[in-house]
Amino acid sequence: MLEDQLEQWIRNTPELMETAQACLAVRLPDYFIAGGAITQLIWNSLCGESPLHNIKDFDVVYFDTSGAMSETSYSDQIDRFVTHQVPIDVVNQALVHQWYPQKFGQTIPAYTSVEQGIDSWLSAFSIGFRLRENGEMQIYATEGLADAFHKRVKPNPKAMTRESYRKMVAGYCRRWPDISVEPWL
Template identity: 40%
Template sequence: MNKTYLIDTISKIPEMVELLHILNDVELPNHYLAGGAVTQAVWNRKVGNAPLYLVKDFDVVYFDRQQDKTEKEYEMEIESRTTHSLPVDVKNQAKVHEWYGAKFGNEIEPLKDSEDGIRMWLPCFAVGVHLVENTIEVFAPFGLEDQANMVVRPNKTAMSKENYDAMNRSFKKRWPDLAIQAW
């Protein structure tokens, strides 16, 4: 049920469908549209908001050890093809370990693929979608229950309590109906 609801939600948002096609066209290796925009689209539908209400950008992850193009080059190429104005935040999961410690205070090992990166996220946001032969495929290592029920729970794999608490203060301001689980 939750997977069908998610796919139905995404398929009704032209900006997201367009982006999924563009990601395939630019041949981003091991890519997903993931995280905030995907989860917020579901939450917006649940509470009756506009589909992209409070979505500030689209998170795109991919994995490329060789780094044939930089994240910025991919962002520019993708944004040049879109017909909407929401920015795209592109992150190469092969490089996350190089900056993660400075940003979040925890050092992490190099990731093996994009799925490894998504597994480090909060369960409600650990959801990625991409197109396979024009069908939306979902990667959700923790399932979709937290996303569907607007529950935020910690993922202690790579996050500190301080970062979790700070994120939750921000989430609660934007989403007062969230059920936030303690660390």
């Protein structure tokens, strides 16, 4: 089963596990380590590269409408717990709708959950994991894991423009030339 394979690869990547433990330690609300680092872990593992080859950062997403702590505060706290050198990008999905139009040129509604934010990503990247207090791992992949495991990238017009898609996939193709990219709809 693909989920079992992914969990094994995550558990065998100390930097991901250390980051998840840090998220628990700082009590990051409703978090997932998600997106590119997870997909790229899959791609690297499939082609025999080291797990973190070409990974720019770890996307840590969470959901908190209270605004009790800022993304920067959580990021600083997590950074104090980790010893690895992979940058960590902490984003509150409850606030994405506020800055998204300026960054990506498209207006989106406010998300109502962390999962809704993850669901807006490309299907091969809409994957996340988190640890529970008891050490059990939860993997979230509403679109499943097939696109990631087949190195297939498809557009998601719900939350991106043709231009932003083009820029994203150009970077992926430079780092992983064997991925397949479906054209914009």
